[in-house]
Amino acid sequence: MKLYFAPNACSLAPHIILRELGLPFELVRVNNQSKRSADGRDFRTINPKGYVAALVLGNGEVLTEGPAILQYLADLKPETRLAPANGSWERSRLQELLNFISSEIHAGSAPLFNAELPEAAKAIFRDKLFKRLDYLSEVLGCNDYLRGDFSIADAYLFTVLGWLPVFAIDIAQWPALAGYVERVAARPAVQAALQSEAASVPV
Ligand SMILES: N[C@@H](CCC(=O)N[C@@H](CS)C(=O)NCC(=O)O)C(=O)O
Known part of the structure; x- marks a missing residue:
């Protein structure tokens, strides 16, 4: 997984959770002014909304919006109980x-x-x-x-x-x-x- 982030922005929350869960991930820094990302891309081609956080999955899907990313991550390892069971x-x-x-x-x-x-x-x-x-x-x-x-x-x-x-x-x-x-x-x-x-x- 790749997390597009800007330092101390709201993307810090999923970044923390990736580490709490011990999941492998790559961090890609985004310049929120120029919209350039550290992998040489225009960040808007990854998230057309132009803001961090964006999580790129192994299958190429891109998930945005902090609360959705956080819940997706927690559900990858329900045993860690960073979120209670879905539907509860x-x-x-x-x-x-x-x-x-x-x-x-x-x-x-x-x-x-x-x-x-x-x-x-x-x-x-x-x-x-x-x-x-x-x-x-x-x-x-x-x-x-x-x-x-x-x-x-x-x-x-x-x-x-x-x-x-x-x-x-x-x-x-x-x-x-x-x-x-x-x-x-x-x-x-x-x-x-x-x-x-x-x-x-x-x-
Ligand atoms: N609704 C979005 C808001 C994300 C957001 O506010 N991102 C800010 C950083 S905290 C950002 O990248 N702003 C740059 C911009 O809007 O151009 C979410 O909850 O993920």
């Missing part, structure tokens, strides 16, 4: 979380990256994001992970919480989330993913 109630609960992270935190953060957006507009998005983080902090409470044991939702939430410093948002105002980020960051697979992205050659 627990799986629906996990999907509920993945969708929340995707639409409320990931997509909710996206405008804050936009240098052209006026500060007044950013303040509206920031306020909404704060409400979502308040909620997540309550859900997490004093648990180590979102759903008991570490799951694909944790790889995704860890990834998007990693963007807060870019927006000058101090995670310390949510002690449960601050502790959570430290806990997830300490996992060997997470360390390995972060280090290999930092060491990857710019395209």
